[in-house]
Amino acid sequence: MSGRGGSTYFRKLTITNFRNYSALSVDLEPVVIVLTGDNGAGKTNLLEAVSLFMPGRGLRRASYGEMAREGATCNFALHARLDGSAGIVDIGTGVSIGGSLSDGARKVRINGAPARSAEAMLEWLRVMWLTPAMDALFTGPASDRRRFLDRLVLAIDASHGQRALAYEKAMRGRNRLLADNSRNNAWFDAIETQMAETGVAIAAARVELVRLLAGMIERLPGDGLFPQADIGLSGALEMEIGARPAVEVEEKFRNALATGRERDRAAGRTLDGPHRSDLVVRHRPKAMPAELCSTGEQKALLVGIMLSHARLTGEMSGMTPILLLDEIAAHLDAGRRAALFSILDDLKCQAFMTGTDATLFSSLTGRAQFLTVNHGTISPTDNP
Numbered sequence: 001m002s003g004r005g006g007s008t009y010f011r012k013l014t015i016t017n018f019r020n021y022s023a024l025s026v027d028l029e030p031v032v033i034v035l036t037g038d039n040g041a042g043k044t045n046l047l048e049a050v051s052l053f054m055p056g057r058g059l060r061r062a063s064y065g066e067m068a069r070e071g072a073t074c075n076f077a078l079h080a081r082l083d084g085s086a087g088i089v090d091i092g093t094g095v096s097i098g099g100s101l102s103d104g105a106r107k108v109r110i111n112g113a114p115a116r117s118a119e120a121m122l123e124w125l126r127v128m129w130l131t132p133a134m135d136a137l138f139t140g141p142a143s144d145r146r147r148f149l150d151r152l153v154l155a156i157d158a159s160h161g162q163r164a165l166a167y168e169k170a171m172r173g174r175n176r177l178l179a180d181n182s183r184n185n186a187w188f189d190a191i192e193t194q195m196a197e198t199g200v201a202i203a204a205a206r207v208e209l210v211r212l213l214a215g216m217i218e219r220l221p222g223d224g225l226f227p228q229a230d231i232g233l234s235g236a237l238e239m240e241i242g243a244r245p246a247v248e249v250e251e252k253f254r255n256a257l258a259t260g261r262e263r264d265r266a267a268g269r270t271l272d273g274p275h276r277s278d279l280v281v282r283h284r285p286k287a288m289p290a291e292l293c294s295t296g297e298q299k300a301l302l303v304g305i306m307l308s309h310a311r312l313t314g315e316m317s318g319m320t321p322i323l324l325l326d327e328i329a330a331h332l333d334a335g336r337r338a339a340l341f342s343i344l345d346d347l348k349c350q351a352f353m354t355g356t357d358a359t360l361f362s363s364l365t366g367r368a369q370f371l372t373v374n375h376g377t378i379s380p381t382d383n384p
């Protein structure tokens with residue numbers, strides 16, 4: 001299996017000592033998966049397990065210590081059997097309890113062989129998510145939007161994660177020099193050169209994502225159920241990309257960092273750079289900034305962005321993402337639910353949707369797999 005081409009589906013998921021699951025193995029069909037169950041049953045935990053088949057700390061951004069099942073004395077482990085258009089692949093990931101629980105501690109095996117890093121999973125699949133916590137995306141801190149934006153970029157540009165890590169590492173080094181009152185110009189120069197290179201690459205990748213995604217958003221149905229968003233970026237580097245050659249933007253950023261040393265020393269951190277940029281979203285039909293729209297309107301905008309991005313990812317990477325849509329049905333009216341289900345059909349993606357009430361999904365009967373979650377166990381839903 002080359003790992004590229006068409007949709008990818010989870011066919012089997014095995015979870016060991018993760019959150020409220022001690023040992024679970026579930027066979028999955030290559031269709032929409034509807035997970036219903038009472039509050040606290042383990043629905044979001046299961047989505048979180050699936051989200052760990054992307055690099056990073058998953059949809060809650062929790063620590064691995066929090067993910068490990070309370071009281072468990074051995075590793076948490078997740079295993080997926082995936083079916084892509086070119087065949088089957090087995091991916092395992094987990095951490096050992098008692099060992100280091102730092103970000104790098106998560107191990108990945110692909111078809112039994114250790115992978116160099118979690119990024120290797122991007123050869124095989126994409127997982128994207130929409131959770132209730134993201135309802136505050138437009139009104140909350142810019143850092144949340146930046147993280148969201150960078151996840152969107154990573155789905156179409158697998159090297160974006162390494163780029164962001166390299167930039168952050170260099171910036172931490174610069175901040176340390178500032179804090180230590182260092183005046184070692186050679187050190188500053190070396191670090192700032194690295195920040196300029198990686199920073200401009202990050203900004204350029206974001207600009208490209210926004211350009212491509214805006215094109216996809218144009219293809220959303222014009223019925224306004226998931227309204228078209230106007231998306232843009234704020235940030236000095238992002239504004240300059242496209243207006244002048246990248247080497248000039250890089251040089252200008254490097255100079256800005258060099259001349260800003262004393263200002264940044266006083267501030268205690270680096271004040272310029274792509275770590276300060278923001279994703280700007282407007283509700284086009286209402287001609288209004290997203291943050292001023294109603295909660296429901298913001299949700300509909302976000303769903304439109306995610307669905308457009310799923311289509312873009314499918315076209316760009318050849319892998320339509322697995323979508324994790326936590327508690328989405330309860331927040332949408334009947335018309336929007338029907339529109340969502342129809343777009344998911346069209347995308348042919350395996351979306352995992354959760355809710356406490358299976359009746360909200362009844363129109364999916366015959367074209368979805370219905371599972372009931374109960375205290376860390378899973379069984380087929382009776383009469384969905």
Ligand SMILES: Nc1ncnc2c1ncn2[C@@H]1O[C@H](COP(=O)(O)OP(=O)(O)OP(=O)(O)O)[C@@H](O)[C@H]1O
Pocket residue numbers: 018019020021037038039040041042043044045046066067068069070356373
């Ligand atoms: N590390 C852990 N070990 C054991 N149990 C945990 C751990 N972390 C969380 N839990 C438990 O997992 C349970 C299920 O949580 P989850 O968020 O998946 O529920 P849910 O089915 O999505 O519920 P809701 O409908 O309320 O959102 C909670 O009762 C929580 O206490």
